[in-house]
Amino acid sequence: MEYFIQQSINGLTLGSIYGLIAIGYTMVYGIIGMINFAHGDVFMLGAFMAMIVFLALTTFIGGVPVVLALLLMMIVAMLLTGLWSWTIERLAYRPLRGSFRLAPLITAIGMSIALSNFVQVTQGPRNKPIPPLVNGGIGIYGTNVTIAYKQMVIIIVTAILLAAFWYLVNRTTLGRAQRSCEQDRKMAALLGIDVDKTISMTFVMGAMLAAVAGTLYLMFYGVISFTDGFTPGVKAFTAAVLGGIGSLPGAVVGGLLIGLIEALWSAYFSIDYKDVAAFSILAIVLIFLPSGILGRPEVEKV
Amino acid sequence: MADTQKTGRESVFAKAVKEGLLAAALALGLFSLIVGFRTDQNIRNELVLNQRWGLLAIFVLVAGVGRFLLTAYITPWNVARNKNKRAAVEREQSTFRKSFPKIGLGLLLTYPFLVILILTAYNGSIMGGLQGSLKYVDNFGIQILIYVMLAWGLNIVVGLAGLLDLGYVAFYAVGAYSYALLSTHFGLSFWLLLPMAGIFAALWGIMLGFPVLRLRGDYLAIVTLAFGEIIRLVLINWTVVTKGTFGISGIAKATLFGIPFTPGPTGFAALLGLPNSGVYYKIFLYYLILFLALLTAWVTIRLRRMPIGRAWEALREDEIACRSLGINTTTTKLTAFATGAMFGGFAGSFFAARQGFVSPESFVFLESAIILAIVVLGGMGSLVGIAIAAAVMIGGTELLRELEFLKRIFGNDFTPELYRMLLFGLAMIVVMVWKPRGFVGNREPSAFLHKRKMVSSEFTKEGHG
Numbered sequence: 001m002e003y004f005i006q007q008s009i010n011g012l013t014l015g016s017i018y019g020l021i022a023i024g025y026t027m028v029y030g031i032i033g034m035i036n037f038a039h040g041d042v043f044m045l046g047a048f049m050a051m052i053v054f055l056a057l058t059t060f061i062g063g064v065p066v067v068l069a070l071l072l073m074m075i076v077a078m079l080l081t082g083l084w085s086w087t088i089e090r091l092a093y094r095p096l097r098g099s100f101r102l103a104p105l106i107t108a109i110g111m112s113i114a115l116s117n118f119v120q121v122t123q124g125p126r127n128k129p130i131p132p133l134v135n136g137g138i139g140i141y142g143t144n145v146t147i148a149y150k151q152m153v154i155i156i157v158t159a160i161l162l163a164a165f166w167y168l169v170n171r172t173t174l175g176r177a178q179r180s181c182e183q184d185r186k187m188a189a190l191l192g193i194d195v196d197k198t199i200s201m202t203f204v205m206g207a208m209l210a211a212v213a214g215t216l217y218l219m220f221y222g223v224i225s226f227t228d229g230f231t232p233g234v235k236a237f238t239a240a241v242l243g244g245i246g247s248l249p250g251a252v253v254g255g256l257l258i259g260l261i262e263a264l265w266s267a268y269f270s271i272d273y274k275d276v277a278a279f280s281i282l283a284i285v286l287i288f289l290p291s292g293i294l295g296r297p298e299v300e301k302v
Numbered sequence: 303m304a305d306t307q308k309t310g311r312e313s314v315f316a317k318a319v320k321e322g323l324l325a326a327a328l329a330l331g332l333f334s335l336i337v338g339f340r341t342d343q344n345i346r347n348e349l350v351l352n353q354r355w356g357l358l359a360i361f362v363l364v365a366g367v368g369r370f371l372l373t374a375y376i377t378p379w380n381v382a383r384n385k386n387k388r389a390a391v392e393r394e395q396s397t398f399r400k401s402f403p404k405i406g407l408g409l410l411l412t413y414p415f416l417v418i419l420i421l422t423a424y425n426g427s428i429m430g431g432l433q434g435s436l437k438y439v440d441n442f443g444i445q446i447l448i449y450v451m452l453a454w455g456l457n458i459v460v461g462l463a464g465l466l467d468l469g470y471v472a473f474y475a476v477g478a479y480s481y482a483l484l485s486t487h488f489g490l491s492f493w494l495l496l497p498m499a500g501i502f503a504a505l506w507g508i509m510l511g512f513p514v515l516r517l518r519g520d521y522l523a524i525v526t527l528a529f530g531e532i533i534r535l536v537l538i539n540w541t542v543v544t545k546g547t548f549g550i551s552g553i554a555k556a557t558l559f560g561i562p563f564t565p566g567p568t569g570f571a572a573l574l575g576l577p578n579s580g581v582y583y584k585i586f587l588y589y590l591i592l593f594l595a596l597l598t599a600w601v602t603i604r605l606r607r608m609p610i611g612r613a614w615e616a617l618r619e620d621e622i623a624c625r626s627l628g629i630n631t632t633t634t635k636l637t638a639f640a641t642g643a644m645f646g647g648f649a650g651s652f653f654a655a656r657q658g659f660v661s662p663e664s665f666v667f668l669e670s671a672i673i674l675a676i677v678v679l680g681g682m683g684s685l686v687g688i689a690i691a692a693a694v695m696i697g698g699t700e701l702l703r704e705l706e707f708l709k710r711i712f713g714n715d716f717t718p719e720l721y722r723m724l725l726f727g728l729a730m731i732v733v734m735v736w737k738p739r740g741f742v743g744n745r746e747p748s749a750f751l752h753k754r755k756m757v758s759s760e761f762t763k764e765g766h767g
Binding site for chain 1: 328331332334335336337339340341342343347348349350351460466513514516517520521523524525527528529531532535536538539667668671674675678679682720721723724726727728729730731734735738739
């Protein structure tokens, strides 16, 4: 039982990161119906930004308190990654709006290839290790279960961000504009909503969450490489589909589920096949629940 | 009149300056960290920062000046050109364009001999020509034709039936591994295993097709992606059979109906009394893959006229209408998957025979993405367009390996290979933004009344099936 709880905690930590990335996928899909394949690489870019900020802090200033360092890493990574995402949307996706369905998918795949190779060319192909930022952990009283501090950081940061994000989507003008664009883009435009701006902001918000996920990933694993965008990206997209693409709570639920499945499968069966397990469960869920766990079933008008 | 034009010109100029400055500021923000600093490991394996402000300045300058030129000169010039163009009458297709498939086919059939002739003339000896042509026949000819064949195979699934498949490389892998395993364990010949690999891949296509029949559009895409990844992960982890990431080496070569391409007395060269050279095998492989690719094209063209091909195209245009007309969508989808997968399997077994080595490294998602990109960039459903796209994208990136002269410009540290995939990704974006319908956007109708008219790309719709 203790082992199970320990593994579940590990799974939830991993799942939080997937959930943060998955929100970016699901929001973009909800509004413009496009799989943003470059999102995984935007996440990787965010982690690289955080890594460079961390190094800049230690080289130029020296001993910075960990909390402050983490905060700075997150904020700078969020801002710059948001800027990247805005530019990507402007250059590669907006010209193709209203074109046929596969066109933006192809530019997104091209962007994904270009981004990871750009980072490889500018930063070199080797893994980038950083010294551990947060050490230690606490044991739960009376058991052998321990929660590492870095796991707590991940869960707390994710919870705060999700709350802020929920507020943004449900209680602000921008959120209302986003929800209306999701329902009917043409009608929203007729009612005076700047659709292009709203879509841009959606990309920026998704990228910011991905940047935080990247920072947390870097803090948790202590290493990042230019290829690290693909697998978390695909898993997060899997999470978004599993939860029901287009649904924001679905993305979080899907992310947590994928994280749990991965951790528990590695713990009880075989660590080699953990990705196979995640993908198989995706296929099985979709076969029986074609619109995901929390997604609305697609109604087709003839 | 002249005055208003001048002020118009000046306002364009002012706008260009403003946009150029904005672009420069944006580039400064984007590249400040990722280009301005480079992280490298020192001796103790710790990361250290190196500052590269000069490079950052170049990036910012290029962005600013580029944007300025674009707004000030290129866009007005383009607008003026388009205005003239619209006045021109719609032109009849030129003879070159009409007979392009025939010219291309002739070129493809004679390509190895053309290369050998040119190189013989260049080097002054036949042996020099033969050895020199190895690289061109292998790296350009065979490599491009493999992608042409794969893209034509995927075209059946994506272009004709409108089913978005992101895991096509899985069938390529099934074909390659079935040849590799059956030939190393049982010693079966290439000609026996080629159809078997195709059948295995087709069976996998049906197996994967069954569960995803109910899924549509992007759900289908993600599940096929997942299947592609599952097959790759199984190939990596099932080490007892597949030897994992080490891969299977020493796979038997293909033979010309029993005549091996070996230097011995029974070999091809000795039998025909030709000087020994590895180039015959490459030329043989070239014609083999050309034959396989043309077979794919021929089957596609024939199938399009048959009821099943029309059912695929109907499925792509509108699934509900298709079903209400009494077409069995289950068998239609499954045959599309199986036919596409079969050609992937053929290409896979050819790949294994050519390389003599297979490993899961060759079957990553990137390959699926490249094949899909070729199909879409070529204009979905157009065989000629797809062939052009494959030649441009694969040939272009292969050419980068040959650009030795760039070293003289940028110094010896410059390796063009490093930029291969970066440029490939950027090219995908640029081509797609420039021609969203692909190189050949028009489509030939499969059914017509009296006269065959090209269907403009505006009228063709890609289904959500």
